[in-house]
Amino acid sequence: MAEIDYQTLNERVDKSLRKRKMVVRGVFFGLSVFMFILFTALALSAFAGDPLLPSRGFETSQDAAVFMLITGWLCTLIFYGLGTLFDSGIFDKSMRAQIVSQQMGMAMVERMDAAMVEKPKREEASEADIVELTDDGELKRMERKG
Numbered sequence: 001m002a003e004i005d006y007q008t009l010n011e012r013v014d015k016s017l018r019k020r021k022m023v024v025r026g027v028f029f030g031l032s033v034f035m036f037i038l039f040t041a042l043a044l045s046a047f048a049g050d051p052l053l054p055s056r057g058f059e060t061s062q063d064a065a066v067f068m069l070i071t072g073w074l075c076t077l078i079f080y081g082l083g084t085l086f087d088s089g090i091f092d093k094s095m096r097a098q099i100v101s102q103q104m105g106m107a108m109v110e111r112m113d114a115a116m117v118e119k120p121k122r123e124e125a126s127e128a129d130i131v132e133l134t135d136d137g138e139l140k141r142m143e144r145k146g
Contacts, residue, residue, distance in 0.1 A: 009103055016099045017092065025083055032079035039072030 046058075046065035058064040 009100075009107060012103050013096060013099045016103070017096055020095060020099070021087065024086055028079045028083040028086070032076045035075035035079070036072045039068045039075065043068035043072070 043065040046061045046068060048061075058067065
């Protein structure tokens with residue numbers, strides 16, 4: 001069997017790690033934008049004088065709107081901080097270990113596929129090899145028909 005090329009494996013792991021980091025960055029950015037838009041919409045609703053907001057613990061609808069804007073900005077900052085923490089490399093070791101195990105599994109499957117060969121075809125038995133078991137329990141050479 002062929003040996004695993006560790007340099008190629010390492011390159012595949014690095015590429016996969018960069019791809020995962022980019023996806024996570026995109027998810028954090030998307031969540032940040034979504035949360036900010038959501039709380040801004042709630043704040044605009046409060047500024048418009050939504051009668052339900054003052055009854056939920058706010059004295060005026062302007063107080064509710066300011067609270068919603070602050071909450072939207074805090075959500076944005078939290079997701080930005082999580083993205084920065086993720087980019088700092090703290091999680092790289094665990095992510096790299098997970099990716100290496102996946103890549104090693106894929107490399108093993110590739111090796112197994114390459115090592116698989118066709119089953120050898122059954123050789124035709126010669127007349128001397130063909131026997132049958134009689135009712136007496138004796139082996140008897142079988143006569144070839146045809």
